[in-house]
Amino acid sequence: MDKTVDFAGLQVDNVTMEEAVGQVKEFIKSGQPHLITTPNPEIIVTSQTDQELKEIINHSALRVPDGISMVVVSKILGHPLKERVSGIDLMLRLMALSGQEGYRVFLVGSAQGVAEQAATNLKNKYHTNIVGILDGFFGDDSSAVKKIKEAKPDLLLVGLGGGKQERWLNRHLKELGVPVAMTIGGSLDVISGLKKRAPQWTQTLYIEWLYRLVTEPRRWKRQLALPRFLWLVLGPKIR
Numbered sequence: 001m002d003k004t005v006d007f008a009g010l011q012v013d014n015v016t017m018e019e020a021v022g023q024v025k026e027f028i029k030s031g032q033p034h035l036i037t038t039p040n041p042e043i044i045v046t047s048q049t050d051q052e053l054k055e056i057i058n059h060s061a062l063r064v065p066d067g068i069s070m071v072v073v074s075k076i077l078g079h080p081l082k083e084r085v086s087g088i089d090l091m092l093r094l095m096a097l098s099g100q101e102g103y104r105v106f107l108v109g110s111a112q113g114v115a116e117q118a119a120t121n122l123k124n125k126y127h128t129n130i131v132g133i134l135d136g137f138f139g140d141d142s143s144a145v146k147k148i149k150e151a152k153p154d155l156l157l158v159g160l161g162g163g164k165q166e167r168w169l170n171r172h173l174k175e176l177g178v179p180v181a182m183t184i185g186g187s188l189d190v191i192s193g194l195k196k197r198a199p200q201w202t203q204t205l206y207i208e209w210l211y212r213l214v215t216e217p218r219r220w221k222r223q224l225a226l227p228r229f230l231w232l233v234l235g236p237k238i239r
Contacts, residue, residue: 002079007070007073007229008048010043012039012063012070012081013065015085017089019082021090021094035061037057037063038066038184042162043057064085064086065081065085070084073229073233087187091157092126098154104152105153106130106131106151107119107130111137115192117193118191119133136161141172155179157182158182165183169183
């Protein structure tokens, strides 16, 4: 089975959730900085006109397939992914691992107060060892980097929105020296309770996109990424 799967020039690691968690453990053990990205159909589409973003993801230490449609399409292409490894599910596994192993966690992202509530929920449910929090509007990079470095986390989770979070971490990863830095999109909004996650049955039926469109109609432009992704990846096969 392929170790990576190519989606229109963007490489995704063919890993299970357990394998991804195992790699994170090895990254932390090494003490060297590693970037974990969570490409989904929207990011794959964006990367077609954003070469910098594509290169950042392709050079990440771990790129997990955050989209059930990616699993379906990979089978059609004859290079099947083992399973979907969603960013939020991987994050929650790592938060539970922090509670078990004592890994130090720093959260960055979302509006003021959201990361704090997410931190409280994570501590209550998983006993996560959270050593620092910053909302997504910290402004000055140097002060944010200083605060993170002083906290000395093992895991740095950054949710600044697709594109911005990858660039920010790529720019500061070596300086931060954090063993694992991971992009988490809007996960803090869900973990804090600000937003609801799509139910499991919508994922099973491959209509998670429809649930998001109905519950957040202002996202309609973003949902157009799915048909664009399907045409981008499958188009050459059927033309």
